[in-house]
Amino acid sequence: MGIFDRLKGWGRKDAGESVTTSLDLFREIYGHAPSHSGKTVTWATALEVATVLACVRVLANGLCQVPFRVYREVEGRRLLAREHPLFILLWRKPNGWQTSFEFRETLAYHLLLCGNAFVFVNRVGLAREVRELVPIVPGRVEVKQNADLTLSYRVRGENGRFTDFPQEAIWHLRLAAWNGWMGLESVKLAREAVGLSMALEQSQAETEKNGFGISGNYAVEGNLPEEKFHFLAAWLDRHLPGGDRYGKPLITDQGASFIQTVMSAVDKQLVESRKHQIEEVCRAFGVMPIMVGHADKTATYASAEQMFLAHVVHSLAPHYERIEQSADVNLLSDRDLAAGYYTKFTPNALMRGAAKDRAEFYAKGLGAGGVKGWLTQNDVRDFEDMDRSDDPEADKLPSSVTSTPMAT
Secondary structure, three states, X not given: OOHHHHOOOOOOOOXXXXXXXXXXXXXXXXXXXXXXXXXXXXXHHHHOOHHHHHHHHHHHHHHHOOOEEEEEEEOXXXXXXXXXXXXXXXXXXXXXXXXXXXXXXXXXXXXXXXXXXXXXXXXXXXXXXXXXXXXXXXXXXXXXXXXXXXXXXXXXXXXOOEEEEEXXXXXXXXXXXXXXXXXXXXXXXXXXHHHHHHHHHHHHHHHHHHOOOXXXXXXXXXXXXXXXXXXXXXXXXXXXXXXXXXXXXXXXXXXXXXXXXXXXXXXXXXXXXXXXXHHHHHHHHOOOHHHHOXXXXXXXXXXXXXXXXXXXXXXXXXXXXXXXXXHHHHHOXXXXXXXXXXXXXXXXXXXXXXXHHHHHHHHHHOOHHHOOXXXXXXXXXXXXXXXXXXXXXXXXXXXXXXXXXXXX
16 A cells, blocks of 8 residues: 555545646656767666766765754753654654665755655644655656645656645755756756766777777778688687687778778777766766766875865765755744754764864864954864763853863
């Protein structure tokens, strides 16, 4: 029994609609129009490109490996809201078969490749508390903006029938949206870069399959009898990969000539082109090439460390903020928001540099070395993901450039 047969409360229409139109079926099977390289690019074919897979995986890992929890602000203090029913769903168990890591990973792949991710929000009771979060494959969802500007969702189940859901039943995550309510499809926007990568990979694979040996036109004067043809064919086989004269010069007579017709990988600058496409795909997904294993030879350990920190700041942080705000608006009630509840990623561990560098930064922030301090002890404890101190002095800025409150 499917999720839409199992979960009750929103009603269901089973008027026997067809699974999809012929145009929708064509799009689902064959994807979008071919790119200029001749390759049809869909989310499935794009994932077969190593750079696309690496970009999506490194972003998804960054969204999954850090805590995502519900907090409550009480009198300026940040407290874990373990009492809230949404806490356990986001932190550990969103549904009966996924962990929080797996759930967020699924949403990340949907969001990064399709531009939209959809989650069925199972609300129960008069208070409409969230008890379950179920991811939905984007290809099964139709989104419509109503006359009152609210959104409605039509979801096709495994049995081919459609179920209509109101806006509060679907948590809709979206990337940049031109119309404001439907995210632009990332793979479609990057179709040319991904398609060219696919074409280059196929070209090199076929070259490897056929070998880098002699390939061209062998011409002789006059007619070539059948037995002479078979003799020459067998003789040329010796120059193919595996033959005892592979890679050695041809010996010809009777005015014969060999004209090469296939360019080598060097002539086509295949390696250089493939390296360039790695950078192009990374640009499309907003990922630094070093994060997918494409490092500049001039990079040092220090510069690489700064690039890793920049990955968190420029690539992951926007997604953190996007998901946090979306969760706050779609999963928390107005009463929850008024009471100070909010969701938050904790990427502190990803932002930490070397222990020595952190110690020097915190020392200056607390007012050491004649610098006017701008951090409190609890600010530092927050950065290190530590419990806040109850000492009243821990929330005070240093009183002078030469004194610093003692740590508790």
